[in-house]
Amino acid sequence: MAVTGVSIFPASLSPVIRRDFTPLVGKFSKSKNSISFRRLAVSTEQTPTTTATPTPTTRRLSEKSEELGEAEVAASVDEVKQNGRVWREYFERSKELISRSDGGPPRWFTPLECGPPLKNSPLLLFLPGILSVGLGLIKNHCRIGKIFETWCLHIPVTDRTPFTDLVKQVEKTIRSENDRSPNRPIYLVGESFGGCLALAVAASNPDIDLVLILANPTTSISRSQLQPLMTLLEFIPNQLPFSPPNMLSLMTGQPLRTAIESVVKGLPLQQTVGELSQDLDAISSYLSVLAGILPRETLRWKLQMLKSGSAVSNSRLHAVKAQTLILSSGRDQLLPSQEEGERLCHVLPKCEIRKFNNSGHFLLLEDGIDLVTIIRGASFYRRGKFLDYVSDYMLPTPTEFKKIAEDNKWIGAFTSPVMLSTLEDGKIVRGLAGIPSEGPVLLVGYHMLLGFELVPLIANIFRERNILVRGIAHPMLFMKKGNIQEMFLDVSQYDMYRIMGAVPVSASNLFKLLSSKSHVLLYPGGVREASHRKGEEYKLMWPEQSEFVRMAARFGAKIIPFGAVGEDDISELVFDYDDQMKIPYLKDQIEKLTNAAVNLRTDATGEVANQDLHLPGILPKFPGRFYYYFGKPIETEGLKQELKDRDKAHELYLQVKSEVGRCLAYLKEKRENDPYRNLLSRLIYQATHSFTSEIPTFKL
Template structure:
């Protein structure tokens, strides 16, 4: 039993739901459809912040609350707001959840607490006996959307649609192009005409009434080859019997849930919903050309009810502002699976915003302990971490060099400025160590290619970098740097950008910085401390033997480089010199017996109180060259000192860990 529940309209006789008088919450419109008045009542209780716990399947909670909800279920469709969602931030955007074929509206039950902190969450409930046509449901949601848009025109409205709800969200978006909508669609049923689900209707029609309620009896059927395929896929689509979904803990849970499932979808209701799916799919598909809304499609690889991954690819090609995330091991009921955290998905795709555009400073939500733990563990136990064995040194205020990050200022704004190693291999150890050792979340600058593409092609999917966004990565840009320094963040900046990250043979540790001071005056404006640093070690992993200059001489590879480069947004088109060289390519690297990564952070440079002084172009240029020279000094220091590191080779480090334990702190050269 949940400790919280929902704030529901109209009154429901259940201890789970907050009771609201009908006259205060609802009004009737033509056709018998009810909708809320501009604001509905919220619980007066404040739900305490819960400690984060391991995510698990939401099916048990779903069935518990669904059972109580449908016991006295009557009336038309209406909205409810979970009591767990009564503590959201100020100016939180509105999120409307549109349910799938079940219509209950509880599919986000394991996400309510997290979503409720940053969204004003309303869920649509469609009673079991309700027979409201799809077009009237569209009008109901549309009326709510327009009412809330009129009340808060500067905040976006999120439509979260699952299956049937995905069609509903698309239909509303097509009819309301003037409203700022964000669509998040989980396995949308726009592919219904190509699914085996459409064959269930004639099957159900053929069943005698004695088979009612239909669903438990369908689950018991096994005979008949033509129908077996339909039934097998329908049954496998149900998570209770779906090996690709969440496993059932015991037989008692399974057997006790079937009657509830039968009450949610009795034969007459299931027939109605299947017919509605057909009309909803056709309606939504007919309006795809009119949709302008920002759209995120979540599709499962083991969806036995709909061809969701193929449909996701189709919709991505048809919708103008659309991204796709695939969950290969998930089933149809994506939100109820313990492996899926919707808030993490939203954060990883940078889809959370409270204004017209996503602000990488004010809209950023720091990773939860669970999110950070998963990302850090995936790195900490990775081969890359073992191979690189990073060493980090910093400089205290008195100039003393120490092992670790004690010399890094705790309070921001702090601007960490350094050199890029080949293919940006230096970033992950950097971000992780700051977080684990100092509890500092460094906002790392990244090329826009990690956030969007000009076109699809050969580069890895943008989804490959979602964890970087969760950990605070942001696309390089003056406005983003300005906003982050204004928010007193620790910001990581690589002035050499793509040119340094894709350097040529013999260019290891060579800086390719612009001639002009791009960041000094901005740092001074906010009194940020500038921490120059150098990093070395790429030449301990491999040697570049084939670079851009070699590849571009071969027509095939020249064409490939042009194709890859055209996939990503271009930067610094107005800058002269080598730094403007933004070609994307994969160099030929000859591996070595792995050595070690080293990072050295110089003494922080104060800009507090120098705002007026550094407005002078000459003075800011002097400081810029001072920072650059300090980065080069740090690099030179590391290249010299690593020669005396007895544990520079991976073999010596593995031997040390074998003797002292796998988590032991491996020594380095004397400082």
């Protein structure tokens, strides 16, 4: 890994003074008031009375360098994951930090690998768990440091600051930072005990724009497996030898499960066991570091702090108004975290939850857990008081795209999508060469049943052309807990769409996307088309009035009509909306869900006005194939004035609709001549050639 380090300063210092220590991040300090060494630059200076010097200038990054930075960070994260040495790094850094700490009050530090952040990044304060070293985000430092100004709280081993005083110190920090940048949100990431600290701070500061990210908070300590240990420590005499609790197994997970999962992924058992043994031996060698972090007296104090923090934060939950994201582990051996996460989610008014069923208590240190991806997927990242789905969005990293593609690779495997596009001269070619590289571009097409076509469409365009298509999506994908707590919907299933750039449907979002020269995906048929009835497949259900033509002309966007067919080859609709509305219970559920969602097209008439939300009942078929055909781009450049005339705009609207219908008809006819339309024929072809070879299709 690259050289890493931190700059440490007392938590009680004013924010302006603290920024004077920023130069310590990235170089060694030679001041007589600081200690310099290989990884850490630690300030031993107490609260100064001198006037602060100007804040150092932060370097600015262009949009292109931002994207490169994202790719570099993703590579760093992959490297850490592949090396499998997160815990070794954690203990090495902890040992170094503890040995150089002066035992003074709690203080903030910024890891070297965390900075500098991008322009206008929000502030993130990390509040640690029971170990209190402040390195709980070590696996996430690189990515977090790109999009947040990151400060981590370090509580020295010998420090005995009471919980209420810790709350006051964090409060002082957020108030000072809020005064300095009142329009910038402040994120409190609380791990375990830090979750209680974050809740207590938020309860006392409802007027400050706080965003809470709580990973397995210890608000459920009264139901914890640590309760017997708390009681035992009260009676063990100080003279008796006492080693730290067996936390290594709790922290590192279940070795047997790790080995089994590795074998399932295709890794040789001998290799897996060997690597696992090396990792466990390395971790075991740091048992003395754990003893240094949690000697008996410190452990006794920490456990008392857990009880105090839990009691205080639970008593103040009613006052917490901050936007909150709970991260709950399913295999937490210390706390009933998923049960507690559900409880907090019902108590807190602006709360959402994300569950990690195979993770343990120390969630943020586990492989496969990327905090930035989680925050972005939940639409919790913003730079201002309100989330802007366009300006606050960041491109998916290669790692994020790979993960989404892996999770959905079965769709491509079963449907072997055929992608056709049209060049400017009208020639139809296989592939996506006909889609313009430069925006603004508006892709307008047919919405298959349940949106089956979405993942292959967006993934293939991104993979082949390196173009991210931003989808205009139904507000249901962005519904919050308060709207759907009675609907039993898991909104986390939509996280991948948000990571890939989906935005809620609105004229303002379409305006912003086109003005930023984006590639935008639009389905005029919307929900009604994607949840059509029996016998309505491939029927366009567009509004009578034109909705997007004049907006496209305003920015000179190219309109690309497209068709997608194949839904009838993979499924059969057997229980549609009409069937469900005949059953009183289902009718009631449909009405509740529809009323909870944002009402769209309230001024529309006819079938398209029926925006009732429901889940059609389908039966799977032996898979056929998906086909996509992108027609010739329709130019709107120079038509801004002409299309102000409603009749002319409507004429172009009907032209686009006609072209989409033509694309559908073309594909439905041509697929009849595809010798590889059936899955069995495609498997035979791959078996006789290679499983990575491109499968032929009909002649163009």
